[in-house]
Amino acid sequence: MTAILGTHPLRTLTTALDAAALGGHSAATPADLLASDAFCWLRRGEGLLGYGEIAQFSGTGPERFADAEQWWKDMLAGALVRDPIRVPGTGALAFGSFAFSKSSPHPSVLVIPELVVGFRDGTAWLTHHTLDGTVPTADSAHALLRGVLSSEAERTTPDTPSAGTVRSGALTEEQWKESVAEGVRAIGRGGLDKVVLARDVLASFEEPVRRVSILQRLVRLYGECWTYGVRGLVGATPEMLIKVDGTTAQARVLAGTLDREDEPAGSVGFAASVLGGSAKQRQEHDFAVRSLTRQLAPFATDLSFPAEPFILELPNVWHLASDVIAELADFEGHLPTSLALVEALHPTAAVCGTPREGAGKLILELERMDRGPYAGPVGWLDGAGNGEWGIALRGAVLEDPLSVRLYAGAGIVEASDPDAELAETWAKFRPMLQALGLHA
Numbered sequence: 001m002t003a004i005l006g007t008h009p010l011r012t013l014t015t016a017l018d019a020a021a022l023g024g025h026s027a028a029t030p031a032d033l034l035a036s037d038a039f040c041w042l043r044r045g046e047g048l049l050g051y052g053e054i055a056q057f058s059g060t061g062p063e064r065f066a067d068a069e070q071w072w073k074d075m076l077a078g079a080l081v082r083d084p085i086r087v088p089g090t091g092a093l094a095f096g097s098f099a100f101s102k103s104s105p106h107p108s109v110l111v112i113p114e115l116v117v118g119f120r121d122g123t124a125w126l127t128h129h130t131l132d133g134t135v136p137t138a139d140s141a142h143a144l145l146r147g148v149l150s151s152e153a154e155r156t157t158p159d160t161p162s163a164g165t166v167r168s169g170a171l172t173e174e175q176w177k178e179s180v181a182e183g184v185r186a187i188g189r190g191g192l193d194k195v196v197l198a199r200d201v202l203a204s205f206e207e208p209v210r211r212v213s214i215l216q217r218l219v220r221l222y223g224e225c226w227t228y229g230v231r232g233l234v235g236a237t238p239e240m241l242i243k244v245d246g247t248t249a250q251a252r253v254l255a256g257t258l259d260r261e262d263e264p265a266g267s268v269g270f271a272a273s274v275l276g277g278s279a280k281q282r283q284e285h286d287f288a289v290r291s292l293t294r295q296l297a298p299f300a301t302d303l304s305f306p307a308e309p310f311i312l313e314l315p316n317v318w319h320l321a322s323d324v325i326a327e328l329a330d331f332e333g334h335l336p337t338s339l340a341l342v343e344a345l346h347p348t349a350a351v352c353g354t355p356r357e358g359a360g361k362l363i364l365e366l367e368r369m370d371r372g373p374y375a376g377p378v379g380w381l382d383g384a385g386n387g388e389w390g391i392a393l394r395g396a397v398l399e400d401p402l403s404v405r406l407y408a409g410a411g412i413v414e415a416s417d418p419d420a421e422l423a424e425t426w427a428k429f430r431p432m433l434q435a436l437g438l439h440a
């Protein structure tokens with residue numbers, strides 16, 4: 001574990017965003033405030049952006065969540081927080097991304113940005129964090145934002161996607177289908193109900209890709225999803241692992257997918273009959289809901305979810321979806337933080353399988369790649385323990401300015417067909433392919 005701690009305590013100042021104090025810089029939507037390295041968590045015109053980095057936790061291994069939680073507690077212990085607004089996302093805040101696997105060498109990180117801009121229920125605010133002993137003020141926060149806006153010519157340059165090509169990553173399509181077939185055989189032998197198998201593809205460009213444009217396109221096209229950006233990891237996920245807002249926790253569980261590409265006219269009804277009527281898709285979904293609710297129950301005094309999933313309509317696919325809601329139990333005066341819940345819930349059967357242990361082992365064997373941050377938790381948490389942690393799906397890692405690695409997977413059950421699962425991964429690559437300006 002590495003942690004960079006300053007010699008001064010963390011100081012934070014949250015203040016209402018004063019549009020007049022931004023001078024000539026105005027923004028119609030939060031996405032207009034994106035900058036090249038900005039942290040991003042946006043959905044339906046609300047969310048959080050972060051700029052600059054003043055401290056980070058970085059770790060690997062099975063203890064990565066607990067170590068991150070301890071680091072955050074240490075940062076908060078001596079913190080001097082001024083927060084007159086006091087809603088989830090104000091005060092001290094860190095963005096984070098965690099590797100899917102406990103055996104991954106990929107670093108899991110929590111990062112405290114120098115400046116946060118937040119939007120929620122019609123309120124907009126700035127939070128300025130310092131660790132060098134300077135006292136943040138409303139003026140210093142606005143000056144930082146003005147600095148970001150004026151130095152970022154890239155934000156306003158017209159967006160012309162560069163030409164790129166896509167090739168297979170760790171496995172060719174044929175090899176991946178063989179892995180799916182092996183997954184089906186493993187399920188048939190007994191002891192395993194479901195395994196989620198993913199694959200990667202590598203997009204290469206002749207000119208550097210622009211992170212801001214990728215995020216802006218995802219925001220524009222996939223407004224119902226949570227568009228995330230934590231360093232090189234970008235994407236727009238439809239799946240909420242856990243959101244904590246005071247005493248309430250919420251999750252959106254997805255599993256069961258239908259491509260919308262060849263959609264007949266009319267079609268949520270069509271999706272409902274195909275997805276809802278398919279025993280295979282229902283089974284895939286039920287495993288995912290059960291894994292989430294089983295892990296969440298010990299933290300809850302009350303937990304509910306509808307008996308029947310609903311159809312979530314996204315531009316690329318339909319999903320079977322279930323929203324789970326829980327009232328959090330208070331243990332000796334403490335509620336679990338969003339990060340403590342992440343540790344308990346990850347990985348659910350939407351991205352790993354059932355039973356979890358056996359599925360995890362088979363994933364390592366059959367995918368023959370490191371998932372890195374793909375399918376890991378991504379999001380933010382604040383000093384009160386609130387937070388939103390999506391599952392990093394429909395995303396990619398910007399490996400260097402000319403190469404982007406995309407990841408997508410599919411839930412495999414006994415009735416799975418390798419060709420259909422391969423087609424499903426292409427439907428799930430589509431948001432990132434579109435965001436990269438590649439044909440999709």
Ligand SMILES: C=C(O[C@H]1C=CC=C(C(=O)O)[C@@H]1O)C(=O)O
Nearest residue numbers: 254255256257350408409410411
């Ligand atoms: C593993 C992925 O999706 C999961 C989430 C929704 C539906 C899924 C499915 O139908 O297989 C997957 O469980 C992915 O997007 O890479």
